[in-house]
């Protein structure tokens with residue numbers, strides 16, 4: 233099972249615990265981060281999209297030019313450009329980067345936030361539209377002859393892209409945990425992205441649902457999860473860092489509340505802060521996270537719900553639980569998810585720049601070694617077993 237390690241490439245040096253400071257759009261940070269991901273053995277980076285952030289497509293093109301092997305998972309919301317044109321945009325990015333493009337289809341959780349860009353469709357309509365959109369993009373990538381289309385959301389004649397993706401197609405990632413997200417994703421997507429870590433038994437249920445949905449359409453699927461990690465050289469140091477994250481979350485939330493009370497349309501270095509416009513608001517996964525937050529503080533080997541509880545108490549965007557420990561301990565816990573069939577990890581801490589090198593140096597080598605050992609064990613031929621040899 234090929235292991236894919238992903239990061240998040242932002243356009244400014246900010247995280248949930250240090251949202252302020254620095255310019256709202258920082259080309260130097262983009263370049264430094266992109267190079268750091270490239271040099272620290274990350275395979276791919278997610279570049280986010282919403283109705284008020286800079287354009288992820290342009291950021292990906294820039295990052296591609298300053299890196300050599302790093303691939304991209306460009307968040308892209310259907311509904312704003314024609315799918316035929318989006319297909320050509322992605323084919324162009326793919327050729328510019330030597331085959332490193334990837335599209336992460338964002339259907340969107342929050343109706344009110346999508347309306348800022350003029351999208352008044354319901355979430356159900358958006359999921360149907362996303363599936364039609366991906367189907368069209370893939371046909372544009374692969375069809376050598378012009379084709380017509382007359383669908384539920386799109387209609388055109390004689391579509392054709394002169395430029396094709398380097399490897400014939402472009403990987404399509406898909407997020408969203410509602411039943412319709414799975415149903416429509418299974419029709420068109422290659423990779424299903426789980427939004428965050430959850431207890432192993434719940435993750436097993438999610439994987440079963442994803443596999444079931446994809447089995448019904450006969451498509452194969454890779455599954456990835458986002459994984460918050462808090463590392464320390466010793467376990468004690470990791471728990472100290474975890475406590476500091478909660479303190480910083482509290483400070484950030486208080487600062488945000490002060491801005492909201494004072495200014496109405498609150499901004500923080502270019503970010504809109506109104507809770508009603510949070511991109512995660514209205515997402516199906518919230519109930520699951522609230523239930524996790526009400527449970528025990530420590531689950532499985534070292535899954536810590538402290539940040540999830542804190543994000544509810546301080547009304548920040550919901551944070552899924554994190555793995556806390558030394559790199560060896562965290563990698564060991566991540567392997568439990570890998571063994572269940574999760575082959576991609578979008579790893580993130582709370583120190584945007586510093587964590588890239590830390591994860592590259594300490595965590596990723598262990599993960600790659602352990603994943604290779606796991607795969608080798610699975611593929612050992614039966615004849616290698618002592619019983620078979622003596623038989």
Ligand SMILES: Cc1cc2nc3c(=O)[nH]c(=O)nc-3n(C[C@H](O)[C@H](O)[C@H](O)COP(=O)(O)O)c2cc1C
Pocket residue numbers: 278279280281282307337338339340341406407408409410411413425426427428458511514515516517578
């Ligand atoms: C890895 C990952 C990255 C995401 N990135 C974005 C993003 O950049 N912008 C956004 O609005 N939603 C983003 N989402 C949210 C989803 O794509 C989806 O629209 C949302 O969860 C609503 O789905 P649901 O209510 O069906 O769960 C992301 C989700 C995942 C798993």
